[in-house]
Each structure stands twice: as C-alpha cells, then as structure tokens.
Amino acid sequence: MFAILGWTTPIGTLSGFAYLVDQDEAAVQGFRLSSQSYGVRLAGSRPVGRSTLSWQASHARQSDWHRNPNDYRADYWLADVAVDLAGPRLGAGYEVLGADRGVALTSFQTPLAAVFKFQGWADKFTTTPPDGVRDLYASTGWNWKQLGTLKNISLSAVYHRFKSDRLVRHYGNEIDLLAQAKIGRTVASLRYADYDADRFATDTRKLWLQFDWAL
Template structure:
C-alpha cells in the first residue's frame, strides 16, 4: 500500500495542475442481515444475524485514481455453521466473521482505456463465470491487473490477469475454504455492439495452485460466445441472452474432461410488470465428480436458485428450466423502488435422466430514503439431489 500511495502521489505530481486537484471521496456502506435455514437431515436450524460494514476513501487526480477500502463482518447471533467454526450441527451460512482489506487499487482512465492494478472487484457480463459474489457478506475480490480497451466505437476488449482470488471465507479461511486461492488466472472478453445486441467472445483460464481446494480439479479452460440485447416491441420491451461455452481441464487438473454450457433467457417488460423464462445447462462428461461444467469464480447466488444447491455442479451436470414474474413501482407512499418478484426452477441432470428437485424463490424490496429493505425466501424441494431446504432472509442495506 505504501508503494501504491507513493506511485499515486508521484504520478499526480507530474502535472502541477493535477497536483492541485486531488479529489477525495469517502466510501461507506453497511448491511444488516438475518438468515434462517431449515434443512432436512441437519439437527438444528440456522439463525444467523450478521452486520457487514465497508469503509474507505478514493482519491482522484486527472486520469489517475486510487482507492482503499476495508471490510468487516460481525456475527450478532452465531447459531449457524459458517464453514469454519466447526458447528456442523447447523446448516451452512457462508458468512464467517472477518476483518480485512477489501480493495486497494490504482487506476488510469481515459475514454479509450482503463487500467486497474491491485485488489479489485471484477464482474464480467452477467457474472456467470467471474463475479464479486455480492450477496455474501464477505465479497470476492481479485489481486489482479485489468485492462479495458475501446479502440473503436462499439468495440471493447477486456483482459485481466489475477494472481490471487480473495474468497468469501475471509482472513480465517483454511483448507478447502481458504482465505485466498493463488494461481495464474486469465480472463478475456471481446465485445462488439450490433443492432441485434452485444456479441461477446470470451475465454477464461482458471489455474488454481491450492492443492487443498479439490486437488487442482477446478482448474479449467473455458471458451464461448454470448449475445445479449433488448428492443422495444410495441408498448413492451423484449430482452434476451443466448450463450454457449465449452470447458475442459487445464494445467495441473488430474481429470480429463470436456463439458458444454448453454443458456437461453428471454424477458418481456410492460410498464411496471416483467415476466421471463430461461433454460440453462451446465453439462456433464462421464459422471465423475468435477468433470461437469464448473464456475468456481462466479456469483453463484444469481443462478439456479437462491437455496445454493448447485454452487458446485453435480457429476451428472444440471439443467435448470425456470420462469419468473415481477412488478415494480417507483414510489408507494414513503417507499421508493418498490419491487416484488417470484421465480420457479425445475432442476434435472444433464446425463442419466434424473429429476433433482424444484425450487420457488420470492422477493419483496423497497427503499426508505437511503436504506434498501428486502425480504427474501427460497424453498427447495428435493427429488433425487440434496435435501429439502427452506431459507428466509431479512436484509437492510445502506450506502452514502
């Protein structure tokens, strides 16, 4: 950090004008959450009450900026298994107590190029492959160098090299749930905006160096194509996303496999209402563990249901057929950004015909001044995978 600060001051001093116009901006946000989990086969229910605080400052001078931000998570009620506290008699709620450096980065920004170095958030496309795991109290960040280049209109090249991934397990992380996963990870996107939508080609090379994390079996190479767009259709608005990718083993992965990924997602928005449907497949190879399509750096909570049953893809893969409906209001009395949503998921295997289960997800949220209040519920009904699980969240989010 001393080196980064010295670099920033030195770069700002290159221009006398820049040296006189260093703009400081405070960063502060807080989240309080209660999470309840009732899972068949686990002796007790989880009652997790946690408070997460992030605070820091950014400094900007001309095209250069620097950001430092810390993060802390405190358990007010610890009747839950946080993944590290040995309370395996409770269901898992992956929010261990933590106090750590969250981000520390230096950035150079122009209209044509943005280069960011240091500990940073990286969220690519819909975060299906690389994301910040924003729902968990301890977010995921990357010790990385990233370049976002726009050489001509409508074209964007995004390339990143990550030496370490700072996980949601925090400073006490160990073993298969480590504080950080070192490696040589490469993330590349090339996106071009067309009248039909944005076409993105991508390649993600995951090269994990931690033997305790599945014995290198999450190291993979993934290459794919994505189309995403939205267009008016009369008084409605139609949105769509189509994606295909192929994944295979990489570097020290002892498995030899290849598996495919498919996504078809459609949505229609009419005034305040929105409905959507989709089909997502994370394919399998031969049915051996960790030879199905894996996304270890994804924001997994956004996909395949909020009960988190498929964060690690089963050996036989998973097919998710889903539908959703929502309604929103800009204001309702003292409330703003009012939103209600419901979604249904049907989960099946990709190989060896098997019904995994079904899930219903419900959400109601609204803002009261600067505070976002949300109530969320997930109900997973197992058929041939996992166990019946009900989860309930009450959450308050505040930011300056």
Template sequence: MTAAVTLPVQAAETPAAAQSVTLAEAITAGQAHISARYRFEQVDEDGFAKDAHASTLRLRLNYETGVWHGFSFMTEFDHLQSVGGDTYNSTRNNRTTRPIVADPEDTDLNQALLRYVSGQEEVVLGRQRINLDNQRFIGDVGWRQNEQTFDAVTLRSTRIPQTHLTYSYVDNVNRVFGPDSGTPPGDLRSDSHLIDAAWDLQAAGRLSAFGYLLDFDNAATLSSKTFGVLWTGQYPVGQFKMPWSLSYATQSETGDNPVNYSADYWQVEIGLAQDTWSARIGREVLTGDATRTDRAFQTPLATLHRWQGWVDKFLTTPPQGIEDTYVALGAKLAGFDLQLAWHDFGAEAVSRDYGTEWNLSVGRKVGKHVDLLLKAARYDADTFATDTTKLWASATVSF
C-alpha cells in the same frame, strides 16, 4: 438471469487539469463512503436438528483519492460481526450441527488498488472487484457479506469504436470464506488469465466473446480453460420490450488438473417487459457425465447466488450435470420491487429429477440512503440434496 454488465473506461483529466493538481491536493480531495448492512438469515434444512440463525452486520469504509496525472488510489476495509451469537455454521466457527451460512466474522482489506487512466485506456493494479458480463463465470459474489475480490492487474480499452476490451491477470482470489484459513479455502492461489471482448451491436444488442484460463495451485481440480460467447439485447414489440439472452461455452482441463475432460454450457432466455413489470422464461444447461465424476462444467468464480436458485444447492455442478428450466416475474408496485421465480432442476447426462425451487423477494428503497429487502426460498428435493427453506431480512444504510 441477469442483464449484461458493461464496464466503461473512465475519462481521464485533461493535461492542463492534471498539471494544476498537486499530489497532496489529489490525496485530500478524494471521496469517502461508509455503509452498514445488517442481515438476518434463517435456514431450515432437513438432516439438521437445529436451524441456522445468522444475524450479521457488515461495516464498510472506503476512500478514493482525486486524480493526479491520471493516477488515483482506492482502499476499502470491511468488518463483519455476528450479532447475538454464532447460531449458524459460518464454515469457520465449528458450529457443524447447524446448516451453513457462509458469512464468517472477519476484518479485512476488501480492496486496495492503484488506477491509471489515459484517454480510452485504463490500468488497475491491486486487490479489486471484477464483474464480467452477466457474472455467470466471473463475479464478486456481492450477495454474501464478505464479497469475492481479486489480487490482479486489469487492462481495459475502448479505443476501438463500440468495443470494450478487458484483460486481467489474477494472482489470488479472495473468496467469501476468508480471510481465515479453513475448509473451503479462503483463497485460491492463482495463475489465471481472464479475457473478455464486448461489442455494442446497437439495435442488435451486445455480443461478448470470452476466454477464462483458470489455474489454481491449491485447487487443481478447479483448473480449467473456458471459451464462449454471450449475446444479450432487447427488441421493441409495440408498447413492450422483448429482452433475450443466448450463451454458449466449452470447458476442458488445464494446468495441474489431473482429470482429462470436456464439458459444455448453454443458456437461452426470452422475456417480455413494460416499465413496471417483466416476465422471463429460460433454460440453462451445464453438462456432466453419466458414470464418471469430476467431468461436469464448473464455474468456481461466478456470482452463483444469481443463478440456479437462491437456496444455493448447486454451487458445485453435480457429476451428472444440471438442467435448470425457470420462469421469473418482476414488478414495481407502490415503491416496492417484487420478484418471483420458479426452477425445475434435473440431471443433464441421465434422466433424473433433482428437485424444484420457489424464490420470492420484496425490496424497497427508503430515501437516498436506505435499502430494505425481504427474501424467501424453498427447495423441494426429489433425488438431490434435501428439502431446505431460507428466509432473509436485511437493511443497508450507505453514505
């Protein structure tokens, strides 16, 4: 339900400029950024006598050096603090009588990377943020206070005209539940390969082909190989624009996964938009099995909050798969960004209604440094999970 993301390779310094900058000058001539994001999240979920009230503040500080002979270094620290007491289950605080809000307190190294750029090639080594295409399969889960990052080496190239090539070898996945150990695990110890090739087709949109070979030492049942394509773009229709998104992928087991399976994914979305409003309708399907478990299409490294409703009932695909039919509206009104969406969820492998969900958000940017957001989501269960209402209020200040 999101537009494709292109990751351009940064332009390198000219040789003369590189020679004129000393290492000490590059280190001291960098840029620092600081941000604070406060969020209050309330969860009213059937089956729990008490609601979750998560009042959390995330402080983030990063610094990126200048460029020296094509090299630069960036480091980023996060501190996440509960404000006013742990009246929610963070997955680490043992408050199991309340619903989960996966924002555990922590202080950690969010990113620490060495970047080298030469012409149209880029190499990034270290702990880094990786967002590929529309983040349906690989993303940073930026909605959570502790985002997902990757200990990896990434190679990017734009040497071929109108083409972006990306390869990452991932040694470890730092999940939103970390850095402390627990359940779910805070890390996925990995021997994984991410391959993505994207072509700019001009008026015909953008086409991506990808292959994700995920092999996890401590989560063998999540080890899989996925190959697919994504085609996005928009077509002018008079004074309107008609955006579209089409995607297909196939998945099977790999590594030490004990289950032999094959599953498919597909998504189709079409919309209509002007400068101040948009409307979209779509259908997304992740296949499963009518009688056997552990054979559904899974996306463990996706930015999942962007997909299949904000209540997050389907972070793990149910054994019988899922079909999500949705309608979404967006508008800009008097400085506010408004979003409204409706989802109808059902099983893919059998005839079964899971439930329906409404999502609503209102956001506003105040000046250059402050972002405000209010969100609400309501999931009404038919045969899957339980009725749940979530409310959010957040403010982000960044410099």
C-alpha cells in the same frame, strides 16, 4: 485470466470470451478446479411500444487445464428471454451446465462465479453435480416507482425445475420470492427460497431480511 471481445450487431452485442482458471493449490480439490472455458454470448434488448423485450443466448466449452488430473469436456448452454411491461415483468429461460462421464468435478464448473445469483437461492448447486444440471426457469414480478413513503418497490417470484444433464434425472424444484423497497436511504429486502428435493440434496427453506444503507 479472463478475456472478452465484443461486437455490436443489429440484434445485440455478440461477445467471445475465454476464462482460464488455475487453482494452483493442492488443497483446493487437488487442482481439480483448474479449467479453461471458451465461448460466445449474444445479448440484446428492444423497445416494443411501452414495453422492453430482452434476450440472451450463450454457449461455452470447458476442459481441464494445467495440473488438473481429470481429463474432461463439458458444455454450457443458455437461452433466456424477458419482457418488461412498464410495471409487470415476465421471463423464462433454460440453462445447462453439462456433464462428461459422471465423475466428480468433470461437469461444467464455475468456482469463481457469484453462484447465489444462479440455480436458485437455496444454494444446492454451488458446486455443479457430477452429472451436471439443467435449469428450466420462469419468473414474474412487478415494479412500482413509489407507494406512499416507499420508493422503487419490487416484487418477484422465480420457479426452477432442475434435472441432471447426464441420464436426465429429476433433482428437484425450487421457488424463490423477493420483496424489496427503498425507505429514505435504506433499501429493505425480504427474500425466501424453498427447495423441494426429489433425487438430489434435501428439502431446504431459507429466509433472509436485509437492510442496505447508502451514505
């Protein structure tokens, strides 16, 4: 069950939310992904000359729910700011999926989220580690409306530095690169991820070539 209630304020939209996830099959981690999360989020943007400044901040608290045998509490934090300079783009943020006591599935979990969008494209944190994860990231990019026959061209790069929330150990670093353009009705994307492991998982490199065609 999901519920969101929002208010418009002078500095952005303030939302209160509740996510109640009941994984009622024993085969799904023995009910250990059943959780209740309650939080708030503020997101807004403002034109600054020809540029656009945007920001978001969020906090949530998650705990066990229904038949989850784990008794835990874990916090989520996010602070993010970005500026679009009518071509070049810059951004930075800090996201924390907190831990409780270091037991598996007692850190802040997002079992129904589109995890590919967060914590790097190498997919090392699709399940939050027992000690949680802190993600300090910075991004840059550039957009062009048209270059020759290519339209909506976009280049971007994101750097992640990952640490554990509990005990603050360095997990590893990741660089993600994306090149994308539209040719007629086809959008072509070339994506690359490079995860350099320290104390979590293994070194991983991934490369994707993707074509999306619109009717």
